[in-house]
Amino acid sequence: MKNKLFVNLYRFIDIIILTFLVFDFGFSVNDDYKPYKLVGFFAITITLVAFNVIKHYQFRDKGSKKSVRINLIILLWTLFAATVFILYNSDHTVVEQTLKTKVIFEIGLFLYLLIRLSFLIKYIYKIYFNPAILFVGSFGIFSLIGAFFLMLPKVTTHGISFIDALFTSTSAICVTGLIVLDTAKDFTQLGQTVIMVLIQIGGLGILTFTSFFAYFFKENSSFSEGMYIKDFTSSENLYDVFNLAVKIVLFTLGIEAIGALLIYTSISDDPTVNNKFFFSIFHSVSAFCNAGFSTSSSSFYAATLRFNYGLQWVVMILIVCGGLGYNIVFNIFTYFKTFLLNLFKAKKIKTVRVITLNSKLILVTTLVLLLAGGLFFYFGEANFTQKAHTSIFGKITTAMFSSVTPRTAGFNTVDYTHMATPSLLFVILLMWIGASPASTGGGIKTSTFAIATLNIFATARGKKRIEINSREISSSTVNRAFSIISISLIIIGVAIMFLLYFEPDKTLMELAFECFSAYSTVGLSLNVTPTLSYGGKIVIILVMFLGRIGMLNLLFGIMGEVEQKFYQYPQENILIN
Known part of the structure; x- marks a missing residue:
């Protein structure tokens, strides 16, 4: 007692x-x-x-x-x-x-x-051990907590309504970047700090931080907790999962610190940036977490930042590092570590497939999308957003930034309302694909898009399975990929329908762009977000939330474990096409 x-x-x-x-x-x-x-x-x-x-x-x-x-x-x-x-x-x-x-x-x-x-x-x-529900619940709870903190008097300059606070908090915790208020003018530095903390929590996940602390108290950690961390970090085994969580946190903080230093160096001569130290930290965290929030009212489209190409390349590298995913980055690090050891040691280290098939697939898909996007925007925007940049290097930088930022980052160095319609459609495609699994980004993921594309070619050739580099992609992976694609299109389609009802004064292109941006947690907008009605804000909040947690994860949590069946019904074909 x-x-x-x-x-x-x-x-x-x-x-x-x-x-x-x-x-x-x-x-x-x-x-x-x-x-x-x-x-x-x-x-x-x-x-x-x-x-x-x-x-x-x-x-x-x-x-x-x-x-x-x-x-x-x-x-x-x-x-x-x-x-x-x-x-x-x-x-x-x-x-x-x-x-x-x-x-x-x-x-x-x-x-x-x-x-x-x-x-x-x-x-x-x-x-209560249900990984999917805990994952979903952590984002929901912290969205509400963030909204509460954003409503404190010292956080904003002129006060904030609950719906705007919830929208901003959800956008930050889901690392989206869509804003209904000007982050630079409507929030104090304390408010911007709260947003930055929410971005960091959302990018890593509160449960990764928990695992980080659990590492120091691992004598008291349970098997079920280890199982959860394995799923959350997309680890292939249970061995040393707490150590992996520590590596993720330290790697993130280390990259963000280096990024902040490089950003500070690139803006040291810019008189328009008031607090350069805070600006550097905020944008480094926002870029690595693929959030898209900025303490500049017009993001990087501001007059002095638009032509600061060094700053833009630093931000691009941070976005790509955060969007690749920790498993890919650690796998690449292991490869180069092994390569260097073999280079300087007399006795070679025998390794088998240091770079996994997953890493190869994601790296190739990412590279193809980035280069294809850069070429498309370089030539497609020559008479539009590229006109302001006179040098070849400036045009290449702007084109590459326009290719990188739709990968769920949300920063902009161009005015998307002045972009050509074909380019906007290509941006929507890049936003929908998004970043890579187990990363800070959103979208359907690069691996999902790659597997779906490979399955189309395999089906066209009459093959019943996908084979890459003497490896076969499991049928469950293919089924999951197409489930994710179907769910994403259904949610986005329903969201567009509701927005058309709540926002009758806006065009279909504007609202479709907004929904794809929200679902893929990108943050780009055709200046629609600040003018949304109450109903429109609720729709976008829900779309951002579902896009970050993944509707499939939510369904897994709701339905729970399915009873294993040891029988099979006779097959019957259904006419398709």
């Missing part, structure tokens, strides 16, 4: 911390009350230290003790750093000390809550 009361009290304190941080971030406080806020931070942190000490002696298993010790280290370092800072700046006023010291408490308490959140989700694994 006492233990249960202690646990409930512990959770109640977590709620108090969360409420205190929300109040601290989202609401302005009069200078007369700011010293009390500093006292509140100290009181909460000291209380948490006391509870964690008691909790350490209550647990018997090593995993739980280890997690409590890490909590204590974070909290004690927070107290120590805050105390040293106050003593060192004793000549400052209490208000000045509060403003500077609260950042230390905010970081410390945020890390503490993040670890607590990871254990909450680990607990959900134990009481």
